[in-house]
Amino acid sequence: MFVSLLGTLGCLTLPDELRPEESDQLLCVPGGQPPLWKFMDSIRSEGLQQGEEALSCPEEGLPRPSDSSELVQDCLQQFKVTVAQLQQIQASLLGSMEQALRGQASPVPAVRMLPTYVGSTPHGTEQGDFVVLELGATGASLRVLWVTLTGIEGHRVEPRSQEFVIPQDVMLGTGQQLFDFAAHCLSEFLDAQPVSKQGLQLGFSFSFPCHQTGLDRSTLISWTKGFRCSGVEGQDVVQLLRDAIQRQGAYNIDVVAVVNDTVGTMMGCELGARPCEVGLVVDTGTNVCYMEEARDVAVLDEDRGRVCVSVEWGSFSDDGALGPVLTTFDHTLDHESLNPGAQRFEKMIGGLYLGELVRLVLAHLTRRGVLFRGCPSPALLSQGSVLLEHVAEMEDPSAGAARVHAILQDLGLSPEASDVELVQRVCAAVCTRAAQLCAAALAAVLSRLQHSREQQTLQVAVATGGRVCERHPRFCSILQGTVMLLAPECDVSFIPSADGGGRGVAMVTAVAARLAAHRRLLEETLAPFRLNHDQLAAVQAQMREAMAKGLRGEASSLRMLPTYVRATPDGSERGDFLALDLGGTNFRVLLLFDHIVDCIVDFQQKQGLSGQSLPLGFTFSFPCKQLGLDQGILLNWTKGFNASDCEGQDVVSLLREAITRRQAVELNVVAIVNDTVGTMMSCGYEDPRCEIGLIVGTGTNACYMEELRNVAGVPGDSGHMCINMEWGAFGDDGSLDTLSTCFDASVDQASINPGKQRFEKMISGMYLGEIVRHILLHLTSLGVLFRGQQTQRLQTRDIFKTKFLSEIESDSLALRQVRAILEDLGLPLTSDDTLMVLEVCQAVSQRAAQLCGAGVAAVAEKIRENRGLEELAVSVGVDGTLYKLHPHFSSLVAATVRELAPRCAVTFLQSEDGSGKGAALVTAVACRLAQSTRV
Numbered sequence: 003m004f005v006s007l008l009g010t011l012g013c014l015t016l017p018d019e020l021r022p023e024e025s026d027q028l029l030c031v032p033g034g035q036p037p038l039w040k041f042m043d044s045i046r047s048e049g050l051q052q053g054e055e056a057l058s059c060p061e062e063g064l065p066r067p068s069d070s071s072e073l074v075q076d077c078l079q080q081f082k083v084t085v086a087q088l089q090q091i092q093a094s095l096l097g098s099m100e101q102a103l104r105g106q107a108s109p110v111p112a113v114r115m116l117p118t119y120v121g122s123t124p125h126g127t128e129q130g131d132f133v134v135l136e137l138g139a140t141g142a143s144l145r146v147l148w149v150t151l152t153g154i155e156g157h158r159v160e161p162r163s164q165e166f167v168i169p170q171d172v173m174l175g176t177g178q179q180l181f182d183f184a185a186h187c188l189s190e191f192l193d194a195q196p197v198s199k200q201g202l203q204l205g206f207s208f209s210f211p212c213h214q215t216g217l218d219r220s221t222l223i224s225w226t227k228g229f230r231c232s233g234v235e236g237q238d239v240v241q242l243l244r245d246a247i248q249r250q251g252a253y254n255i256d257v258v259a260v261v262n263d264t265v266g267t268m269m270g271c272e273l274g275a276r277p278c279e280v281g282l283v284v285d286t287g288t289n290v291c292y293m294e295e296a297r298d299v300a301v302l303d304e305d306r307g308r309v310c311v312s313v314e315w316g317s318f319s320d321d322g323a324l325g326p327v328l329t330t331f332d333h334t335l336d337h338e339s340l341n342p343g344a345q346r347f348e349k350m351i352g353g354l355y356l357g358e359l360v361r362l363v364l365a366h367l368t369r370r371g372v373l374f375r376g377c378p379s380p381a382l383l384s385q386g387s388v389l390l391e392h393v394a395e396m397e398d399p400s401a402g403a404a405r406v407h408a409i410l411q412d413l414g415l416s417p418e419a420s421d422v423e424l425v426q427r428v429c430a431a432v433c434t435r436a437a438q439l440c441a442a443a444l445a446a447v448l449s450r451l452q453h454s455r456e457q458q459t460l461q462v463a464v465a466t467g468g469r470v471c472e473r474h475p476r477f478c479s480i481l482q483g484t485v486m487l488l489a490p491e492c493d494v495s496f497i498p499s500a501d502g503g504g505r506g507v508a509m510v511t512a513v514a515a516r517l518a519a520h521r522r523l524l525e526e527t528l529a530p531f532r533l534n535h536d537q538l539a540a541v542q543a544q545m546r547e548a549m550a551k552g553l554r555g556e557a558s559s560l561r562m563l564p565t566y567v568r569a570t571p572d573g574s575e576r577g578d579f580l581a582l583d584l585g586g587t588n589f590r591v592l593l594l595f596d597h598i599v600d601c602i603v604d605f606q607q608k609q610g611l612s613g614q615s616l617p618l619g620f621t622f623s624f625p626c627k628q629l630g631l632d633q634g635i636l637l638n639w640t641k642g643f644n645a646s647d648c649e650g651q652d653v654v655s656l657l658r659e660a661i662t663r664r665q666a667v668e669l670n671v672v673a674i675v676n677d678t679v680g681t682m683m684s685c686g687y688e689d690p691r692c693e694i695g696l697i698v699g700t701g702t703n704a705c706y707m708e709e710l711r712n713v714a715g716v717p718g719d720s721g722h723m724c725i726n727m728e729w730g731a732f733g734d735d736g737s738l739d740t741l742s743t744c745f746d747a748s749v750d751q752a753s754i755n756p757g758k759q760r761f762e763k764m765i766s767g768m769y770l771g772e773i774v775r776h777i778l779l780h781l782t783s784l785g786v787l788f789r790g791q792q793t794q795r796l797q798t799r800d801i802f803k804t805k806f807l808s809e810i811e812s813d814s815l816a817l818r819q820v821r822a823i824l825e826d827l828g829l830p831l832t833s834d835d836t837l838m839v840l841e842v843c844q845a846v847s848q849r850a851a852q853l854c855g856a857g858v859a860a861v862a863e864k865i866r867e868n869r870g871l872e873e874l875a876v877s878v879g880v881d882g883t884l885y886k887l888h889p890h891f892s893s894l895v896a897a898t899v900r901e902l903a904p905r906c907a908v909t910f911l912q913s914e915d916g917s918g919k920g921a922a923l924v925t926a927v928a929c930r931l932a933q934s935t936r937v
């Protein structure tokens with residue numbers, strides 16, 4: 003007899019002497035869930051004792067106790083839950099939900115509130131063929147579906163599917179076993195479908211609590227529902243599935259999305275009057291998801307739109323709220339379960355547990371002689387023998403007493419009519435409570451929706467799925483009735499999910515596939531901006547070569563202009579000087595030089611310097627061939643300047659003529675200085691090791707102290723000469739074409755000096771915004787951004803300022819602020835768009851900083867080699883809005899220099915007073931040197 007007992011549980015690996023006879027299998031309903039109680043050891047002990055107990059029952063049975071009706075009342079009363087208790091559960095669950103949403107860690111929230119990266123309910127435009135693998139929704143079985151989405155409203159293609167029972171030793175085995183089993187089932191299913199073996203897209207419905215970090219990245223937190231495979235908790239289950247499919251090697255399947263079954267249920271609901279925004283599953287386990295306001299989900303850095311959150315209410319266990327409704331049977335069930343103390347709420351509602359609760363009550367009443375004349379059958383004394391299907395049938399009024407009788411007989415019992423009626427009452431008590439508790443929890447979710455949407459009356463559709471909802475005769479009606487009682491201000495429509503969420507998973511997969519495709523297009527577009535070590539080292543080497551040619555006076559894109567600054571300050575410089583700084587962000591006008599003098603005179607008046615004859619240092623930030631300290635022939639304008647009659651002129655003369663015209667006789671222009679030189683000098687005043695000047699602002703350029711012997715065209719072999727590299731023009735000979743992208747070409751063609759200043763146009767502030775704008779236009783044309791809608795604004799030149807990059811990439815700015823900047827530009831963007839725009843900005847500024855770093859590394863190495871040093875310590879004086887304001891530019895430049903010039907310890911000094919002070923210092927040094935030659 004004992005053997006047959008185990009028969010009923012039939013799915014487990016048992017020692018031979020305990021393996022059941024074939025005939026006993028009947029009771030095992032395919033996909034039916036033989037609960038995985040810790041029966042091995044308990045059954046051995048208990049079974050035997052119970053078997054013996056069962057066997058020791060007198061033929062005529064035990065007399066019915068006199069207080070049987072009290073015993074029954076007491077039992078059934080335990081399952082009665084008052085409205086007040088339901089309201090307390092509702093309130094307590096709501097409290098836990100909001101606590102978890104706020105990210106409050108202690109006390110540990112009773113529910114997890116896991117963001118699912120599903121940001122919108124289906125548009126109905128999703129289309130394509132998708133494979134869906136469902137694992138865990140229905141306990142010991144997995145399902146594979148082939149779902150075709152037509153993208154045409156109301157046009158629905160019936161999914162094809164196949165269910166596979168998961169062997170117990172797999173559910174309790176290793177993770178590899180489980181995922182290999184899943185991959186095997188996938189192949190078996192696909193072998194039967196007329197589909198290609200390549201490019202299949204799969205949506206993975208994995209119905210367990212997971213931390214998702216993306217639509218296709220999800221880490222299992224803990225198993226539930228009788229699963230306990232080793233080596234999976236804490237792992238990315240998508241990767242485990244990908245590895246298993248790889249090992250299987252039969253199909254090339256891309257797992258593009260992982261979805262909780264509640265999300266699949268919500269997304270799969272037919273598009274009715276209003277989309278479903280809540281997904282409820284009551285199958286072996288239970289859970290709910292809903293569309294929460296993204297701004298209220300603390301872990302998400304988002305303030306607009308909504309995100310689907312999986313509540314994982316199965317773990318809800320607030321002793322205060324649940325304590326009073328937990329019965330002794332619940333404690334026994336939990337104690338005997340695979341995960342005692344966990345999923346307490348689920349163990350009162352989930353289909354895996356309802357049958358067991360009923361069995362425990364029936365066994366209890368039988369031992370008290372109230373049922374079956376006190377004679378339990380071995381089956382009744384064995385955990386997991388009463389299944390959800392049994393309970394659902396026994397409660398189904400259409401089943402009738404005969405059917406209940408048959409089921410109880412199948413469990414080895416000899417029921418009398420009164421037993422049948424009492425068993426039905428027990429089933430009703432257990433399931434009514436389950437439905438009411440589920441309703442209290444759902445009412446908490448509805449209250450949360452009402453709060454977050456600030457709506458007096460909430461209209462919402464709830465998609466329902468799972469065999470308890472589908473098969474239990476009264477579960478849904480009790481659920482709906484109790485919800486109306488607990489959330490009267492909510493107008494809720496319940497939409498049974500047509501196919502258990504398979505379509506919903508395919509919907510999410512379609513969205514994920516679209517996003518994945520967009521991501522691939524984004525990566526392809528940005529790949530040319532991601533420079534690797536070799537490419538940067540090549541730029542460094544090409545720059546060294548161009549420097550050498552330029553210094554030798556040979557044709558080179560680097561003019562390497564002598565500046566006649568032969569020394570950096572030694573700190574002894576003293577005196578008052580006037581400094582003029584033209585070429586950066588400020589001071590841009592036409593009638594140039596007259597206007598400049600007007601400004602100087604105006605400045606003198608304001609500073610009370612009128613009439614004082616002060617030496618003036620003129621920072622002129624354009625390529626000038628200097629013939630002396632106070633002579634500079636403008637070679638060509640850059641940075642959008644285009645004042646006429648200046649190129650080829652000595653700009654110092656032009657200034658002096660303007661001074662003469664203005665009779666501002668007291669102005670004495672002593673030196674003309676490039677802003678890089680001015681910056682080097684002003685920082686050199688503080689740090690004598692400062693021998694390189696760098697500007698990364700509107701334009702970009704660098705200078706450094708070169709050995710005079712290396713400077714062709716300037717007499718003398720000893721001493722130094724500061725060289726203005728004019729590196730903005732680096733690559734004008736085509737040496738950078740391999741790195742140049744179509745976006746760089748668009749910016750160059752649209753500039754007033756096409757083909758010129760190529761290096762500058764990949765680095766400096768005047769151009770980065772435009773490069774980004776062209777990339778955004780390209781991605782919009784691909785449909786990757788802004789739903790493919792080209793906006794007039796985005797087609798406007800210079801509308802995307804480089805300062806936006808600095809703002810958008812600032813760590814302190816949340817995505818929400820990024821979105822605000824972009825919306826001011828009239829761009830209709832989604833949260834994914836915001837992320838992509840951020841990545842575009844990062845790619846463009848990173849390339850600029852790396853190229854700039856490669857340039858500085860070339861200069862530092864040149865100085866080190868000039869001096870035949872193993873190691874060089876040198877400082878770089880830096881100025882320019884982009885370098886100073888961009889949150890990461892300076893650190894990226896420094897990191898690139900460390901990588902490409904490891905033997906140079908390079909310190910970057912941000913110039914505080916601009917190059918004006920440098921111009922004054924150059925003037926002072928010139929005056930000092932002039933003084934020393936006169937004496």
Ligand code: 0WK
Pocket residue numbers: 583584585586587588621623677680697698699700701767881882883884915916917918
């Ligand atoms: C401030 C310096 C000036 C230089 C400017 C460059 O004083 O000489 O031209 O930095 O930065 P920008 O203003 O172009 O951002």
Ligand code: BGC
Pocket residue numbers: 138139208209210211212226227262263264283284285286287288289290314316348
């Ligand atoms: C799992 C949930 C799942 C629910 C319904 C629970 O045990 O933790 O993730 O949604 O069962 O299948």
Ligand code: BGC
Pocket residue numbers: 585586622623624625640641676677678697698699700701702703704728730762
């Ligand atoms: C000019 C340089 C200047 C740099 C930074 C470039 O466009 O050609 O002379 O140093 O901008 O302002």
